[in-house]
Amino acid sequence: MIAPTVATDDADLIRLEEATKSFGSRGGQLFPALRGISLRVAPGDFLAVLGKSGSGKSTLLNLIAGIDRPTSGEVRAAGEDLSRLGENRMALWRGRNVGVVFQFFQLLPTLTVEENILLAMDFVGKIPRVDRRPRARQLLELVGLSDQAAKLPSTLSGGQQQRAAIARSLANDPPIVLADEPTGNLDSETSAAVVELFHGLIGEGKTLLIVTHDNNLASRAHRVIQLRDGLIVADEMNHSARG
Amino acid sequence: MNTRWRKITGDFRQHRLQIFLIAAILVLGSAGVMTALNARSILAREIEKSYRRANGADIILWFDKVEPKLVDLVRSRPGVAEVEARSTAFTRVAGKSGKWFPMRLTVLPDFAQQKVNLIHRDATAWPAVNDGILIEQSGMSLLGIGENEPVRVRTPAVVVVTIPLGGFVHDPAVAPSTQDRMIYGYITPTAAPSLGQNAELDQLLVKLSVRGSLSDVAEFADDLNGWLKGRNLVPLRVDALNNTHPHAALMTAMLRVLEVLAGLAFVCSATLAACVISLWMRREVRQVGIMKTLGARSSQVAGQYLALVAPLVLVTIALAFPIGTALGRWVVKYHETMLNIDIADWSVPRSLVFQELIFALGVPLLAMALPIVRAARISPRQAIQDPGIVAPRGPIAFTSRLIKLPGNRRWSFALRNSFRRPWRLALTLLALSAGGALFLTTHNN
Numbered sequence: 001m002i003a004p005t006v007a008t009d010d011a012d013l014i015r016l017e018e019a020t021k022s023f024g025s026r027g028g029q030l031f032p033a034l035r036g037i038s039l040r041v042a043p044g045d046f047l048a049v050l051g052k053s054g055s056g057k058s059t060l061l062n063l064i065a066g067i068d069r070p071t072s073g074e075v076r077a078a079g080e081d082l083s084r085l086g087e088n089r090m091a092l093w094r095g096r097n098v099g100v101v102f103q104f105f106q107l108l109p110t111l112t113v114e115e116n117i118l119l120a121m122d123f124v125g126k127i128p129r130v131d132r133r134p135r136a137r138q139l140l141e142l143v144g145l146s147d148q149a150a151k152l153p154s155t156l157s158g159g160q161q162q163r164a165a166i167a168r169s170l171a172n173d174p175p176i177v178l179a180d181e182p183t184g185n186l187d188s189e190t191s192a193a194v195v196e197l198f199h200g201l202i203g204e205g206k207t208l209l210i211v212t213h214d215n216n217l218a219s220r221a222h223r224v225i226q227l228r229d230g231l232i233v234a235d236e237m238n239h240s241a242r243g
Numbered sequence: 244m245n246t247r248w249r250k251i252t253g254d255f256r257q258h259r260l261q262i263f264l265i266a267a268i269l270v271l272g273s274a275g276v277m278t279a280l281n282a283r284s285i286l287a288r289e290i291e292k293s294y295r296r297a298n299g300a301d302i303i304l305w306f307d308k309v310e311p312k313l314v315d316l317v318r319s320r321p322g323v324a325e326v327e328a329r330s331t332a333f334t335r336v337a338g339k340s341g342k343w344f345p346m347r348l349t350v351l352p353d354f355a356q357q358k359v360n361l362i363h364r365d366a367t368a369w370p371a372v373n374d375g376i377l378i379e380q381s382g383m384s385l386l387g388i389g390e391n392e393p394v395r396v397r398t399p400a401v402v403v404v405t406i407p408l409g410g411f412v413h414d415p416a417v418a419p420s421t422q423d424r425m426i427y428g429y430i431t432p433t434a435a436p437s438l439g440q441n442a443e444l445d446q447l448l449v450k451l452s453v454r455g456s457l458s459d460v461a462e463f464a465d466d467l468n469g470w471l472k473g474r475n476l477v478p479l480r481v482d483a484l485n486n487t488h489p490h491a492a493l494m495t496a497m498l499r500v501l502e503v504l505a506g507l508a509f510v511c512s513a514t515l516a517a518c519v520i521s522l523w524m525r526r527e528v529r530q531v532g533i534m535k536t537l538g539a540r541s542s543q544v545a546g547q548y549l550a551l552v553a554p555l556v557l558v559t560i561a562l563a564f565p566i567g568t569a570l571g572r573w574v575v576k577y578h579e580t581m582l583n584i585d586i587a588d589w590s591v592p593r594s595l596v597f598q599e600l601i602f603a604l605g606v607p608l609l610a611m612a613l614p615i616v617r618a619a620r621i622s623p624r625q626a627i628q629d630p631g632i633v634a635p636r637g638p639i640a641f642t643s644r645l646i647k648l649p650g651n652r653r654w655s656f657a658l659r660n661s662f663r664r665p666w667r668l669a670l671t672l673l674a675l676s677a678g679g680a681l682f683l684t685t686h687n688n
């Protein structure tokens with residue numbers, strides 16, 4: 001039932017060709033976390049990446065985010081060949097094109113929720129200075145945290161922190177949003193709200209790639225990828241979700 | 244305010260204890276090194292200047308008796324600037340409490356007409372009648388006798404006589420009486436007989452117009468000796484003199500030691516500050532990872548922490564500078580009495596101040612920038628996967644596995660932790676020992 005998406009090169013927002021990633025272990029042996037991944041993602045798509053622990057999900061996500069580099073193969077995203085970018089240009093590219101959300105809430109502890117969003121804009125400089133504060137307010141409203149803007153992250157609940165992190169991932173209006181088990185640390189009720197939020201992002205024209213164990217979240221995806229031992233073993237369209 | 248500055252001030256508030264610790268370490272180190280450098284520069288200059296004021300003799304010729312005609316004869320020699328006849332004798336003087344002290348008694352022709360080995364009185368004129376004794380001011384506290392009070396002196400015939408104390412003088416060419424346990428007294432030939440001393444002078448002090456090295460002086464002394472012999476005026480003995488303060492060499496050596504120790508303490512303080520920063524940076528790795536994920540470049544991340552550290556260094560300098568200046572003066576003041584010198588000029592050369600500022604600014608900044616830049620350059624994947632404090636590798640892992648204390652596991656844990664970062668351990672020990680050494684030197688002199 002493997003049904004690869006048929007798309008022209010130009011239409012792909014993310015494209016991996018035979019991407020591998022090996023980690024050197026203590027003993028000096030190489031451990032292959034990804035063993036030749038080819039993947040194409042069209043703009044506006046919503047992918048869920050499933051797989052057992054250690055199957056390489058986070059590694060795949062890190063390659064697409066430019067957080068890590070492939071050992072071999074090609075990774076292209078948002079019009080850039082990531083292997084050609086130096087560390088600094090990669091950072092800038094990431095800031096402009098990818099929003100990343102992790103499992104563990106990753107807000108900077110000494111800044112308020114609003115300032116966390118503003119900092120992301122300050123680092124990248126994509127959003128004009130005058131628009132930054134209004135945009136931060138708007139994003140907080142989107143995730144339902146308008147009243148928490150001036151609070152420090154430590155005073156927020158887990159679900160609120162994760163929503164704030166999602167708002168921050170959108171700070172620079174990136175076309176791609178990547179999330180690594182965003183609901184992994186939340187109770188079912190809070191995670192439902194976060195799932196809803198992600199689903200809403202499709203309407204904003206974002207392309208989503210979410211690593212998850214959460215069936216509820218996976219069922220909302222347009223496409224579900226299964227990883228096992230560093231290989232894609234299933235790639236299915238989820239027709240019920242498209243409607 | 245810009246959000247990046249908001250983060251810097253927020254981080255400052257959160258880590259204020261660490262930051263104050265770093266500041267305190269740096270203030271101590273910088274102030275210490277400034278103290279030592281300032282003191283040495285002032286003292287090196289002023290010891291020399293104060294000693295110059297004495298117009299110390301370069302050569303002493305010893306005779307049975309020096310006639311005025313001999314004085315004129317030697318003065319007329321080319322290369323001779325000044326000549327004066329004197330004599331010295333060693334005797335004893337009693338303090339107010341009745342305690343006796345050895346005294347070096349110098350007989351000189353006229354207080355108001357001195358030519359070489361000058362003694363001076365600050366702001367007071369010489370006594371009108373030259374029949375009293377003048378005493379070097381550093382002996383004042385030992386004797387406890389006031390001006391115009393009688394002084395008891397033992398004559399060569401072992402008789403105790405009294406003579407009025409004409410006043411105190413400063414002889415910048417001698418070490419202080421308190422240190423040498425020796426009183427320096429000065430009389431004229433008029434007063435000499437009353438102390439049982441010969442009124443006739445037997446030494447000829449010669450000051451050269453151009454003094455070269457000691458061997459140059461010795462050569463001149465030889466020539467002079469030969470010339471005098473040719474005129475049948477044979478000196479008993481000829482001494483070419485070093486013409487430096489008696490404790491100058493010792494002083495210079497001591498100040499060097501102080502300087503080296505202060506330098507060591509400074510380097511240690513900078514390293515310690517760098518260690519604290521490095522520890523802090525280890526705990527910041529996650530935040531570095533987050534910032535990089537947000538699109539921050541390494542330079543932006545480094546700037547974020549450097550902007551916190553740079554003002555800190557400026558503040559430490561602002562504190563250390565006045566402390567160093569004050570302590571430097573205190574050290575100089577202390578040595579002013581220790582060395583029996585006059586400090587006329589307390590200023591530190593501007594170039595030295597400039598160098599001190601550059602060093603006190605540059606070294607800690609560089610030392611702290613190192614761990615910051617290293618932390619900022621970590622790859623984003625490593626940063627977000629960082630497990631926190633890492634296990635030791637290589638030989639350190641081996642040694643730490645060897646450390647197994649019987650009984651209490653907590654001790655093994657503590658010891659292994661100290662060996663996890665052997666550099667840190669070494670530096671802490673070094674800093675402590677340098678501090679201790681500094682403490683000892685300042686208390687030993």
Ligand SMILES: Nc1ncnc2c1ncn2[C@@H]1O[C@H](COP(=O)(O)OP(=O)(O)OP(=O)(O)O)[C@@H](O)[C@H]1O
Nearest residue numbers: 023024031033052053054055056057058059060628
């Ligand atoms: N830095 C690293 N060094 C060595 N091995 C690594 C490193 N990062 C990941 N691995 C290994 O690569 C494999 C894939 O890791 P990855 O984190 O991608 O798994 P995952 O699918 O995200 O698992 P989980 O669901 O537990 O998060 C694992 O076997 C892991 O041990």
Ligand SMILES: [Mg+2]
Nearest residue numbers: 057058059180
């Ligand atoms: Mg993972």
